[in-house]
Each structure stands twice: as C-alpha cells, then as structure tokens.
Amino acid sequence: MEILMFNLLGGLSVALALGAIISKRPVNSAINLIGTMFCLAGLFAMQDAHLIAALQVLVYAGAIMALFLFVIMLLNVREKVGAESRRQPYWQLLAVVSAGALFVPLVTLGGGKILKFKEAASGFGTTAAVGRLLYTDYILPFEIASVLLLAALVGAVILTKTKIR
Amino acid sequence: MWGLEHIWWVPILPLIGATINGLVGHLLSKRAVGVVAVGSTGLSFLVALAAFGNILGLAPDQRVYESVLFTWIQAGSFTAEAALQVDPLSAVFLMVVTGVGFLIHVYSVGYMGHEAGYPRYFAYLNLFMFSMLLLILGANFLLMFIGWEGVGLCSYLLIGYYYEKQSASDAGKKAFVMNRIGDFGFLLAIMWIFWTFGSIDYTTVFPVAHDKLALGGLAVTGITLLLFLGATGKSAQIPLYTWLPDAMEGPTPVSALIHAATMVTAGVYMVARCNALFNLAPMTMMIVALIGATTAIFAATMGLYQFDIKRVLAYSTVSQLGYMFLACGVGAYVAAVFHVMTHAFFKACLFLGSGSVIHGMSGEQDMRQMGGLGKKMPMTHATFLISTLAIAGIPPLAGFFSKDEILLSAFLGHTPGHLLYWVLATIAAAVTAFYMFRLYFMTFTGELRAEDHHVRDHVHESPNVMTMPLVILAGLAVVGGFLGLPMIEGGHALKNFLDPVFAQPGHAAGGHDVSVGLELLLMGVSVGMGVLGILTARYYYSVKPEAAVELLNKGGMIKSIYTLMQNKYYVDEIYDALIVKPIVAVSDKGLWRFFDVKVVDGLVNFAATFFMGLGSMFRTAHTGLTRSYAYAMVFGGVFLAGFWLFLSSGK
Amino acid sequence: MITVNHYIALSAVLFVIGVVGVLTRRNIIIVMMSIEIMLNAANLLLVTFARQSGDMTGHVFVFMVMAVAAAEAARGACDHPRVVQEPRDGGY
Numbered sequence: 044m045e046i047l048m049f050n051l052l053g054g055l056s057v058a059l060a061l062g063a064i065i066s067k068r069p070v071n072s073a074i075n076l077i078g079t080m081f082c083l084a085g086l087f088a089m090q091d092a093h094l095i096a097a098l099q100v101l102v103y104a105g106a107i108m109a110l111f112l113f114v115i116m117l118l119n120v121r122e123k124v125g126a127e128s129r130r131q132p133y134w135q136l137l138a139v140v141s142a143g144a145l146f147v148p149l150v151t152l153g154g155g156k157i158l159k160f161k162e163a164a165s166g167f168g169t170t171a172a173v174g175r176l177l178y179t180d181y182i183l184p185f186e187i188a189s190v191l192l193l194a195a196l197v198g199a200v201i202l203t204k205t206k207i208r
Numbered sequence: 209m210w211g212l213e214h215i216w217w218v219p220i221l222p223l224i225g226a227t228i229n230g231l232v233g234h235l236l237s238k239r240a241v242g243v244v245a246v247g248s249t250g251l252s253f254l255v256a257l258a259a260f261g262n263i264l265g266l267a268p269d270q271r272v273y274e275s276v277l278f279t280w281i282q283a284g285s286f287t288a289e290a291a292l293q294v295d296p297l298s299a300v301f302l303m304v305v306t307g308v309g310f311l312i313h314v315y316s317v318g319y320m321g322h323e324a325g326y327p328r329y330f331a332y333l334n335l336f337m338f339s340m341l342l343l344i345l346g347a348n349f350l351l352m353f354i355g356w357e358g359v360g361l362c363s364y365l366l367i368g369y370y371y372e373k374q375s376a377s378d379a380g381k382k383a384f385v386m387n388r389i390g391d392f393g394f395l396l397a398i399m400w401i402f403w404t405f406g407s408i409d410y411t412t413v414f415p416v417a418h419d420k421l422a423l424g425g426l427a428v429t430g431i432t433l434l435l436f437l438g439a440t441g442k443s444a445q446i447p448l449y450t451w452l453p454d455a456m457e458g459p460t461p462v463s464a465l466i467h468a469a470t471m472v473t474a475g476v477y478m479v480a481r482c483n484a485l486f487n488l489a490p491m492t493m494m495i496v497a498l499i500g501a502t503t504a505i506f507a508a509t510m511g512l513y514q515f516d517i518k519r520v521l522a523y524s525t526v527s528q529l530g531y532m533f534l535a536c537g538v539g540a541y542v543a544a545v546f547h548v549m550t551h552a553f554f555k556a557c558l559f560l561g562s563g564s565v566i567h568g569m570s571g572e573q574d575m576r577q578m579g580g581l582g583k584k585m586p587m588t589h590a591t592f593l594i595s596t597l598a599i600a601g602i603p604p605l606a607g608f609f610s611k612d613e614i615l616l617s618a619f620l621g622h623t624p625g626h627l628l629y630w631v632l633a634t635i636a637a638a639v640t641a642f643y644m645f646r647l648y649f650m651t652f653t654g655e656l657r658a659e660d661h662h663v664r665d666h667v668h669e670s671p672n673v674m675t676m677p678l679v680i681l682a683g684l685a686v687v688g689g690f691l692g693l694p695m696i697e698g699g700h701a702l703k704n705f706l707d708p709v710f711a712q713p714g715h716a717a718g719g720h721d722v723s724v725g726l727e728l729l730l731m732g733v734s735v736g737m738g739v740l741g742i743l744t745a746r747y748y749y750s751v752k753p754e755a756a757v758e759l760l761n762k763g764g765m766i767k768s769i770y771t772l773m774q775n776k777y778y779v780d781e782i783y784d785a786l787i788v789k790p791i792v793a794v795s796d797k798g799l800w801r802f803f804d805v806k807v808v809d810g811l812v813n814f815a816a817t818f819f820m821g822l823g824s825m826f827r828t829a830h831t832g833l834t835r836s837y838a839y840a841m842v843f844g845g846v847f848l849a850g851f852w853l854f855l856s857s858g859k
Numbered sequence: 860m861i862t863v864n865h866y867i868a869l870s871a872v873l874f875v876i877g878v879v880g881v882l883t884r885r886n887i888i889i890v891m892m893s894i895e896i897m898l899n900a901a902n903l904l905l906v907t908f909a910r911q912s913g914d915m916t917g918h919v920f921v922f923m924v925m926a927v928a929a930a931e932a933a934r935g936a937c938d939h940p941r942v943v944q945e946p947r948d949g950g951y
Binding site for chain 1: 860861862863864865866867868869870871872873874875876877878879880882883884886888889891892893895896899902903906907909910911913915916918919921922923925926927928929930931932933934936
Binding site: 134137138141142144145147148149151 | 835839842843845846849850852853
C-alpha cells in the first residue's frame with residue numbers, strides 16, 4: 044500500500060513537474076505545477092507531516108499558485124512559440140548536463156546507507172505539536188516571517204502603485 | 209597644614225589662567241586678561257609660599273611631602289601616578305619659579321601693553337608656569353618629562369610670538385629641534401631607569417640606586433649621560449646651546465622668565481634631582497664638569513663682542529648655566545642650586561632692565577645706538593647697575609657668594625681636572641665682568657648715539673608696573689646671597705636646608721675641610737678678576753672709547769680673534785655644514801627623489817595598475833545575462849556537492 | 860518498504876527538474892515556477908528527515924520556506940514589467 048502510494052504520487056509529481064517546465068504555455072505550466080503541489084502534499088501526509096500537508100494545499104497550491112495563475116491570466120503572458128527553445132539547443136544541452144552532474148551528489152545524500160524510518164511518536168506532525176513549536180522555540184523566526192510578508196505586501200503595493208497614474 | 213595639602217593648586221592655578229585666556233581671552237578686556245594672568249600666578253605664589261612655610265616647619269629629615277592625586281597610567285608592572293612631591297630642592301625651585309614668575313607677569317602687563325595678541329601671550333606664559341611647576345613638583349620621571357616637554361613647547365610658542373617675523377619663527381623652530389635632541393636622550397634615560405629599577409618614582413628609585421647600581425658601571429653611566437644630554441638641550445650647554453641666543457627673538461619678559469630664570473635651569477634641577485645617580489657615575493660627573501666649565505668660558509668669550517643688548521645677556525646666561533653645571537659636576541649641588549637662585553634674581557633683573565631700555569628706545573636693541581641712558585632712566589639704571597655688579601661677582605651682592613662657592617668647590621673638588629676647571633671658571637669670571645660692564649657703559653654712560661631724533665626724543669623711564677619688579681629683583685639680588693654665607697658655622701642657611709636631599713650613603717654630608725686663609729685667598733682672586741674685568745671695560749668703553757677702535761685697527765691677532773668671536777666661533781655655520789646640509793641632501797636626493805617618488809609612489813601605482821588589470825580580466829565574466837549567472841550558480845553547486853561527495857567518500 | 864533513500868531520490872529528481880527549468884526557460888513566470896519546484900524538493904527532504912529523526916524542527920523550516928515563497932511570489936508577480944507598465948483593464 045505504502046509502496047504503491049509512493050510510486051503513484053512520486054511518479055505523478057515528477058511527470059507533472061516535467062510538464063511544468065516543458066509546456067509552452069505558462070497556464071499549462073501553472074496547472075501542472077499545482078498538480079505537483081498536490082502530489083507533494085500527499086507525500087507529506089504519508090510522512091505524518093499533517094500540518095505541512097494541509098499548508099501545502101492551502102498556501103502553495105491555493106494561494107501562491109493562484110497568484111501565479113492570476114498574473115498569467117490577467118496579463119495573458121504567453122511564451123512565443125519557438126522564440127527561445129529552438130534557437131538554443133546548445134544551452135539546453137548544457138543545462139541538462141550540468142543538472143545531471145548536480146543530480147549525482149544529490150542522490151547520494153544518504154551516504155550509500157539504507158536509512159529506515161522509525162515508528163513516529165504519537166502526535167508527531169500534528170497542528171498542535173508544530174504550532175506549539177512555532178509559538179515557543181521559534182517565535183522570533185515566526186515573527187520575522189510575518190514582517191517579511193508585511194514587507195512584501197507593502198512592496199507590492201508600492202511597486203504597482205507608483206507607476207500607475 | 210594649609211599649603212602643602214593644597215600643593216596641587218600651585219600648578220593648576222596657572223593652568224586655569226591659561227585656559228581662560230587661551231579660550232575666551234579675546235573676548236575679555238586687556239585689563240581682565242592681565243588680572244586673570246597675574247592673579248592666577250600670584251595666588252599660585254601664595255600657595256607656594258604657604259607650602260614653603262610648612263616645609264620649613266617640619267623637622268629636617270621629614271621634609272618630603274608627597275601628594276598622590278590619582279593613578280595616571282597602569283600597564284603591567286608599570287605604574288605612573290599623578291603625584292606631586294615637595295622636598296627642599298623642589299621647594300627652592302618652587303619659590304624661585306613662582307616668585308620670579310609672578311614679578312615677570314606683573315612686568316609683562318606693562319611691557320606687552322601695546323602688543324596685539326595680548327591674551328595669547330598671557331595664555332602661553334601661564335601655560336609655561338604650569339609646565340614648569342609640573343616639572344619641578346612631579347614625583348616621578350614621567351611627570352617631570354611632561355613638564356619638560358611642556359616648557360619646551362611654551363618656549364617654542366613664545367620665541368615665535370612675533371610669528372609674522374621670519375627670524376622669530378625660525379628661532380622658535382631652532383629651539384624646538386635642539387630641545388628635541390635633548391628630550392630624546394631624556395626619554396631614553398627614563399626608559400633605561402624603568403628597565404633597571406622597575407619604577408620611575410623618585411622615592412623608589414633613588415634610595416636603592418646605591419645598592420642596585422655598581423659605582424661607575426655601564427648602566428648608571430649610560431643613564432646619567434642620557435639625562436645629561438637632555439640637560440644640555442634644555443639648559444643650552446655645549447653642544448646644544450646655539451638655540452638660546454636666537455631665542456632672544458621672543459619678547460623680553462619671556463627671555464627673562466624662560467631663557468634666564470626658570471626653564472633653562474631645568475637641566476640643573478634635573479641633575480641635582482638625580483644626584484643619587486650622578487654620584488655613582490664619576491665619568492659622567494667629569495663630563496658634566498668639563499662641559500660646564502667649557503661652556504662657561506666659551507659662551508663668555510662669545511658675548512664679548514655682541515652689539516645686541518639681549519644677545520649679550522643670552523651668552524651670559526649660557527655662561528652662567530655653565531657655572532651651574534660645573535658645580536654639579538664637582539658634586540657641589542648646593543652651590544649649583546644656590547647659583548640658580550641668585551642667577552634667577554639678577555639675570556631676570558638684567559633682562560627686564562634691558563626690556564625697559566628697549567621699551568624706552570622704541571624697540572632699538574643695538575647698543576651702538578644707545579648711551580647715556582642713565583640720566584633719563586634712573587630706576588632702570590640703578591637696578592641694572594646692582595645686577596651687573598652682582599653678576600660680576602662683587603661682594604656683598606648675591607652673585608659673589610654663589611659664584612665664589614662654585615669656584616671654591618671646583619678648586620677643592622674630587623673630579624679629575626678640577627683645577628683646570630677652576631682656572632677656566634675664574635677666567636670666565638673676569639670675562640663676564642668685562643662684557644657685562646661693556647654692556648653697562650655702552651648703554652647707560654656717555655652720550656646717546658641714536659641718530660633717529662624720534663627715538664632720541666622719546667627716551668623715557670618705564671611705568672611703575674615695570675620698574676617695581678626691577679626694584680624687587682634688584683633687592684633680591686642684593687640680599688639673596690646672604691642665604692649662603694660662607695665660613696660662618698650654620699651661616700649657610702640654604703646648605704642646611706638642602707642637605708637632606710643631597711646627603712648620600714657613603715658620602716659625608718658635611719662641607720669641605722678648608723682653611724679660612726685659603727678660602728679668603730680664593731675669594732680675593734675671584735673678586736680681583738671681577739674688578740680687573742670691570743676696569744678694563746671702563747677703560748675701553750667709558751674712559752677712552754677710541755682705544756678699542758685703535759686696538760682693532762692694528763689688525764693681526766686681535767683683529768682675527770675679534771672676528772672669530774663676533775661670529776660666535778662659526779659654530780652655527782659648522783653645524784649647518786656638518787649636520788643640516790647632509791640631512792637636507794639625503795632627504796632631498798635620497799628620501800624624496802628616490803625613496804618617495806620611486807619606491808613609495810611606485811608601490812602605490814603598482815597596486816592600482818595591478819588590480820586594474822586583474823579587474824579587466826574578470827570583467828568579461830560579468831555579462832549582465834541572468835542566465836549566465838544562473839549557470840555559474842549551478843556550476844558552483846555542482847562543484848561544492850562534488851567536493852562534499854569526495855570528502856565523504858574518503859571516509 | 861519505503862526508505863529515506865526513496866525520498867532523497869525523488870527530491871533530487873524534482874530539484875534537477877527545477878534547475879533545468881531555470882536554466883532553459885526564458886519566461887520569468889516559468890522561471891519562478893521552476894524555483895518553486897526546487898523549493899518543494901527541498902521541503903520534501905526537510906519533511907523526510909524530520910520524520911526520520913522524529914524532530915519537528917524540519918516542519919518549522921518548511922513553514923518558513925513557504926512564507927518566503929509567498930513573499931517572493933507576491934513581489935515577483937508585480938516585478939513583471941508588463942504588470943507595472945501595461946495594466947490591461949486600466950483597473951486597480
């Protein structure tokens with residue numbers, strides 16, 4: 044069951060991610076990416092990261108990707124077909140090769156050993172547990188993150204407003 | 209004990225005066241500036257007087273008072289405290305400095321009345337008082353050094369007081385540089401003392417000097433020679449004396465205070481203060497005595513044919529300082545301090561008198577323009593005559609007693625060659641009498657020789673504010689000598705007072721065993737020499753002035769000696785050729801044109817061009833294309849990850 | 860049996876896909892989405908190791924990454940030149 048779920052979600056997420064970077068139209072990319080986010084949310088849930096899984100759906104798939112879609116559809120951003128990709132196969136080859144070179148050390152992160160999961164403690168990854176951590180030990184980073192979001196909010200308003208008469 | 213406990217106020221009061229006059233003096237009226245300057249010095253004098261009274265009230269062996277204000281520097285084993293020390297030696301200097309200083313401040317009010325920069329003058333003068341008092345009251349070598357540097361600075365500032373005059377600012381610089389040479393020696397000596405004793409406090413160093421240092425050893429000889437180098441700079445001894453005659457560019461009260469009465473005697477004070485060290489170094493003592501005697505005769509002969517009234521006095525000062533060092537060199541510290549005191553009285557009086565003359569002559573300093581001033585300036589004349597007699601060594605004036613004591617000490621001294629020194633000093637006494645009376649006759653007798661009728665009509669006696677200090681100083685020059693009556697048991701009050709400072713383990717504190725007959729004989733000789741000098745001067749400059757001209761016109765030896773002396777033995781020229789010119793040449797050709805231009809500038813330029821080239825090499829990497837940066841990032845990531853892989857696979 | 864290594868491999872694949880996307884695509888929106896893929900790959904690893912070590916600090920990290928990603932998306936969206944220069948419906 045677990046293996047099945049992993050293969051399904053993992054394979055789907057890889058396929059959708061590939062689709063996201065390959066597809067010509069940004070809208071398709073965004074839709075593919077939303078799919079990837081959902082798959083990852085499932086994978087998070089499989090690892091008892093319940094709160095994170097929920098946030099993945101709400102924040103990433105919901106808010107962030109909705110923002111992307113909003114921008115794309117509002118502005119009708121469209122990649123000119125063949126404008127870049129056909130012209131520079133040399134760059135693409137280089138990109139794939141270098142990415143592959145990056146892949147090798149990444150895959151071996153485990154150090155060649157088989158690392159098995161232990162049984163999770165009860166309450167691991169629940170909203171209550173992570174929330175307690177966020178509001179005690181990590182209250183300062185949490186507040187800083189809120190300031191960061193506020194800054195982004197203000198920045199977005201300033202950047203868009205000043206140029207519009 | 210009111211007085212000793214407030215000893216801090218003695219230097220601080222002039223400092224306050226200097227601060228007020230220096231910062232806001234230009235906003236005050238001249239009267240207020242004068243009140244601040246004279247008042248601060250006067251109060252300081254009163255405190256000093258009280259402290260002196262306290263010291264007199266103590267038992268002779270307890271006359272050391274130390275007052276620690278705060279710990280100034282503490283670094284490792286090095287400690288320097290801001291502490292003042294009053295003992296008989298510093299008490300004598302204290303009285304001379306504050307007393308004479310006060311009188312000269314009063315005099316300055318009158319003398320400098322018409323000058324621009326009046327507050328500046330008094331700020332410097334008060335600052336000088338502060339530094340000088342710190343020098344003599346400091347309880348360790350470092351404080352003495354601070355004062356030492358401070359008086360040097362003020363001397364520089366005051367010599368260059370008329371800074372718009374090229375010769376004055378040059379003279380200031382000369383004094384400063386010459387003093388720096390001496391200061392360098394002094395500083396090295398302080399370091400050596402710390403190295404040897406682990407302390408720079410007088411009370412720590414001197415009592416153990418006898419045990420720690422071998423008699424005539426390398427350390428003590430080196431320390432004392434370096435100290436003496438400092439003294440030669442400050443007290444204008446051979447070979448560093450040339451700045452003092454040039455220092456006469458400063459205002460006359462400055463010459464009186466700094467370059468006659470107080471600062472130049474700092475060297476004598478320092479040698480006397482370090483007597484514990486000097487007594488252990490016979491070789492240094494010999495050098496001190498030799499240099500003192502040589503300077504005495506050498507400077508006296510240079511003073512013979514000067515025509516500038518202040519320059520004569522300047523050479524006379526150098527010569528008299530030579531006497532003091534001669535006394536130190538033969539171990540007669542009491543005589544040296546005695547002479548410092550009497551010299552301060554009569555030389556300050558002479559300088560102030562000459563200032564009065566210059567004032568009356570509308571700024572003229574050339575004696576060939578003077579003459580016959582005695583009738584027009586009676587007060588100046590009388591006081592000047594008394595002081596001239598004093599310096600010539602005529603009894604019973606102050607100069608007689610102190611000079612006679614030095615001559616006696618030299619005659620009886622233990623230092624090798626002391627008889628030679630005695631002969632030199634005795635001849636110098638005759639020469640001194642001659643040139644001082646030449647000065648006197650040329651200035652005050654005969655007919656006024658000034659051609660400018662404005663000057664002739666304007667000759668007048670100085671105001672009371674200037675003549676009163678003259679009278680007081682002349683009075684001191686008369687009675688000052690009685691502090692050190694010879695021959696009478698217990699008559700030498702100064703000696704009794706100072707002996708605790710100079711009494712050394714292993715040395716008898718008592719005086720010389722000398723028969724009254726010999727002493728009287730020596731007195732007779734020195735008085736005879738003085739009278740001889742006076743009579744010669746009278747013959748050539750008063751009775752028969754044309755005789756001197758005739759003598760010169762005969763030419764030959766006398767003419768060439770005259771030229772040699774008038775040109776001050778060409779010492780300035782010799783220094784110029786031997787030291788200044790080579791330094792200028794090396795600096796110009798070597799340091800500037802080669803080292804600075806080629807090496808220093810070359811290095812800087814090389815650094816600039818090198819990194820410019822390096823930059824142009826790397827400039828190509830900055831394409832401005834986002835993608836190329838992204839690639840660079842990925843390659844960096846690949847490299848880092850690969851490196852990590854390589855490291856972990858090695859385990 | 861699913862091990863940590865599986866997740867590492869999956870994360871590596873996703874990350875490399877993101878890298879390729881950043882390097883090959885020119886459209887800024889797609890480049891940003893590729894960056895999101897990379898961030899998600901990292902998040903996956905964080906969650907995995909948090910689970911393996913039983914320490915929820917990894918979850919907190921993921922939370923922070925999401926906050927940063929949100930800020931970045933907001934800022935990036937309005938940084939797009941056509942957003943600021945050509946508002947289509949003249950709205951706002």
